[in-house]
Amino acid sequence: MSEIALSARGLCKSFGSLIVASDIELALPAGARYALIGPNGAGKTTLINLITGMLRPDAGRIVLDGADITALPPEQRVKRGLVRTFQINALFPHLTALESVTLAVCERTRAVRTFWRKISAYRHEIDEAYDILAALSLTAVCHRPTRELAYGQQRLLEIALAMATQPKVLLLDEPAAGVPREDSAELFKAIAGLSREITVLFIEHDMELVFRFASRVIVLVGGRVLVEGTPHEIAADPQVRAVYLGRTMGKVPHG
Amino acid sequence: MIPKSGIRFSEEIMRQQSPMTDQALAAPRDYLQAQIRWQWGEIVFWLATLLPFVLTPSYLVLASQIAITALFALSLDLILGFCGIVSLGHAAYFGVGAYTAGLLSKWGFGEPLSGLVLAALAAGIFGYLSSFIIARFRHLALIMLTLGLALLLQEIANSASWLTGGSDGLQGIHTWPIFGRFRFDLYGYTAYTYSLALLFVVFLVARRLIHSPFGLALRGIRENTTRMPAIGAAIRGHIRTIYTIAAAIAGIAGALLAQTTETVSLEVLGFQRSADVLVMLILGGTGRLYGGLIGAAVYMIARDQFSGLNPQFWYFWIGLILIAVVMLLPGGILGGLSRLASRAKDKP
Numbered sequence: 001m002s003e004i005a006l007s008a009r010g011l012c013k014s015f016g017s018l019i020v021a022s023d024i025e026l027a028l029p030a031g032a033r034y035a036l037i038g039p040n041g042a043g044k045t046t047l048i049n050l051i052t053g054m055l056r057p058d059a060g061r062i063v064l065d066g067a068d069i070t071a072l073p074p075e076q077r078v079k080r081g082l083v084r085t086f087q088i089n090a091l092f093p094h095l096t097a098l099e100s101v102t103l104a105v106c107e108r109t110r111a112v113r114t115f116w117r118k119i120s121a122y123r124h125e126i127d128e129a130y131d132i133l134a135a136l137s138l139t140a141v142c143h144r145p146t147r148e149l150a151y152g153q154q155r156l157l158e159i160a161l162a163m164a165t166q167p168k169v170l171l172l173d174e175p176a177a178g179v180p181r182e183d184s185a186e187l188f189k190a191i192a193g194l195s196r197e198i199t200v201l202f203i204e205h206d207m208e209l210v211f212r213f214a215s216r217v218i219v220l221v222g223g224r225v226l227v228e229g230t231p232h233e234i235a236a237d238p239q240v241r242a243v244y245l246g247r248t249m250g251k252v253p254h255g
Numbered sequence: 256m257i258p259k260s261g262i263r264f265s266e267e268i269m270r271q272q273s274p275m276t277d278q279a280l281a282a283p284r285d286y287l288q289a290q291i292r293w294q295w296g297e298i299v300f301w302l303a304t305l306l307p308f309v310l311t312p313s314y315l316v317l318a319s320q321i322a323i324t325a326l327f328a329l330s331l332d333l334i335l336g337f338c339g340i341v342s343l344g345h346a347a348y349f350g351v352g353a354y355t356a357g358l359l360s361k362w363g364f365g366e367p368l369s370g371l372v373l374a375a376l377a378a379g380i381f382g383y384l385s386s387f388i389i390a391r392f393r394h395l396a397l398i399m400l401t402l403g404l405a406l407l408l409q410e411i412a413n414s415a416s417w418l419t420g421g422s423d424g425l426q427g428i429h430t431w432p433i434f435g436r437f438r439f440d441l442y443g444y445t446a447y448t449y450s451l452a453l454l455f456v457v458f459l460v461a462r463r464l465i466h467s468p469f470g471l472a473l474r475g476i477r478e479n480t481t482r483m484p485a486i487g488a489a490i491r492g493h494i495r496t497i498y499t500i501a502a503a504i505a506g507i508a509g510a511l512l513a514q515t516t517e518t519v520s521l522e523v524l525g526f527q528r529s530a531d532v533l534v535m536l537i538l539g540g541t542g543r544l545y546g547g548l549i550g551a552a553v554y555m556i557a558r559d560q561f562s563g564l565n566p567q568f569w570y571f572w573i574g575l576i577l578i579a580v581v582m583l584l585p586g587g588i589l590g591g592l593s594r595l596a597s598r599a600k601d602k603p
Contacts, residue, residue, distance in 0.1 A: 054484075075483075075484040075487050078484070078485060084485055086481075090485065091479065093479075094474070095471075095475065098287070099471060102287075103468075103472060103475050103486070107472065108487055112468045112488070112493070113468075113469065114469060115467040115468075115496075116464075116467065117467055118288075118466050119291070119467060119468055119470070119471055120466075126283055126284050135264045161482070162485075164486065190264075193264045195264055
């Protein structure tokens with residue numbers, strides 16, 4: 001368990017004079033559940049963009065499973081098991097849910113390289129996509145175009161697409177963003193049900209969720225790591241309280 | 256083989272789901288299979304392409320030009336309609352194909368089918384080389400790049416008049432009979448048969464390609480370029496592949512024109528041809544394979560009719576039709592038809 005799945009060393013990034021990441025260090029042990037919190041504009045999504053290669057850091061290194069991946073393009077990081085979801089749905093509006101997930105599976109199995117066989121001949125890819133949709137309770141709508149799905153279902157499809165790549169490290173960018181509380185049960189079930197072999201880092205504003213799913217919390221403020229600790233340590237930390245002054249920290253469950 | 260649950264979800268959550276029977280598993284595949292199946296409309300369409308032989312035998316030359324242009328529009332649809340690559344210079348590949356076939360014939364080798372293959376190869380190689388630039392850009396930059404490439408090529412062809420005949424065009428093309436038997440006649444009987452057969456064969460290839468996993472990836476690129484890398488897709492590789500294929504098909508279309516008309520002029524590389532094919536495709540509807548075919552037919556028949564009325568002003572009507580289609584029928588003629596069809600289906 002103590003093996004480090006993903007680490008970042010001295011990540012720096014600035015846009016002109018605006019520093020969005022300043023000497024960020026993190027190390028996620030394999031199978032860990034980390035939450036990344038911080039006020040708006042703290043650089044949480046930027047950090048995910050840096051780790052996944054959608055942004056290039058000005059300085060620093062990213063190491064996945066002991067290999068330096070700082071120079072790799074995003075798609076090759078995905079092939080190595082470093083996968084993200086998006087805070088704002090980044091789906092395929094006119095593809096059906098099944099087509100979308102099948103596409104993601106086909107990219108992984110490299111079936112996408114063939115253009116002379118019908119997609120319907122790819123039995124294993126389609127079945128696998130269907131299984132993923134079943135685990136997320138999406139089979140009833142799997143033949144509907146993505147744009148016709150309810151918002152909560154689209155959030156689940158975000159996770160389904162990520163799961164189709166068979167991630168080792170999963171970065172969830174506010175998986176429950178915008179989902180009304182009464183519709184969020186399915187989503188939480190999916191997150192709670194993620195295999196323990198997957199290392200998870202998730203951005204979340206809802207402290208209740210953080211307490212429920214995270215074993216460790218990283219607090220990001222102004223592009224730098226303020227503190228890291230267990231949820232209880234973070235909740236009790238005076239620095240964190242100062243940052244969140246005027247904001248509700250949520251209730252700390254007892255016991 | 257991938258284990259059913261992979262390493263994705265823990266055992267409990269997988270067990271919570273209803274156990275899947277073979278029947279339930281067959282359903283998703285069947286649905287995808289049904290989408291690929293030939294529709295009645297398609298069969299009617301291809302049967303209708305045979306009508307000119309019977310109904311308008313004096314228009315077979317025009318019909319042959321339409322088939323060739325439809326093939327050209329189909330190749331543009333592969334990159335624009337399925338991959339979102341806007342091109343205002345697609346004539347470059349058409350022209351490379353036309354000159355390749357024309358030059359081969361001029362140098363004494365007028366065998367049509369091998370001429371097509373070599374033209375496809377030449378246009379494909381040129382397409383592959385340019386795809387390295389194309390794959391790096393999107394949107395407006397693409398329009399300028401493709402336009403620039405085509406202009407460059409046209410001026411090169413213009414200045415290399417020792418090879419291309421410059422503005423006088425390529426003289427002395429003679430196409431041998433197909434299979435050594437079927438001569439190209441004045442009425443366009445052979446020309447239309449030949450062009451239509453090629454259009455159909457290439458269409459079959461394109462149709463299969465669109466319904467393959469690669470075709471699904473192309474639709475993914477059109478739908479969301481941000482998401483594709485996040486599911487591990489090397490977008491640029493996909494774009495290079497489809498761009499090369501589309502260029503080769505455009506080259507076949509160009510070669511067909513050179514072989515059936517036995518002339519090649521600089522116009523095959525011209526901006527007008529690139530713009531016309533884009534207009535036809537948008538008119539017919541992008542991303543549907545048939546859009547370019549219908550668009551080419553409507554556009555070229557309209558041009559034939561309107562230019563008969565008053566030759567100088569026929570673009571006035573094309574302009575009017577284009578504005579009307581874009582404003583009233585987003586998705587083109589086929590987009591409008593499919594909306595009508597789904598509305599009819601919804602009505603009890």
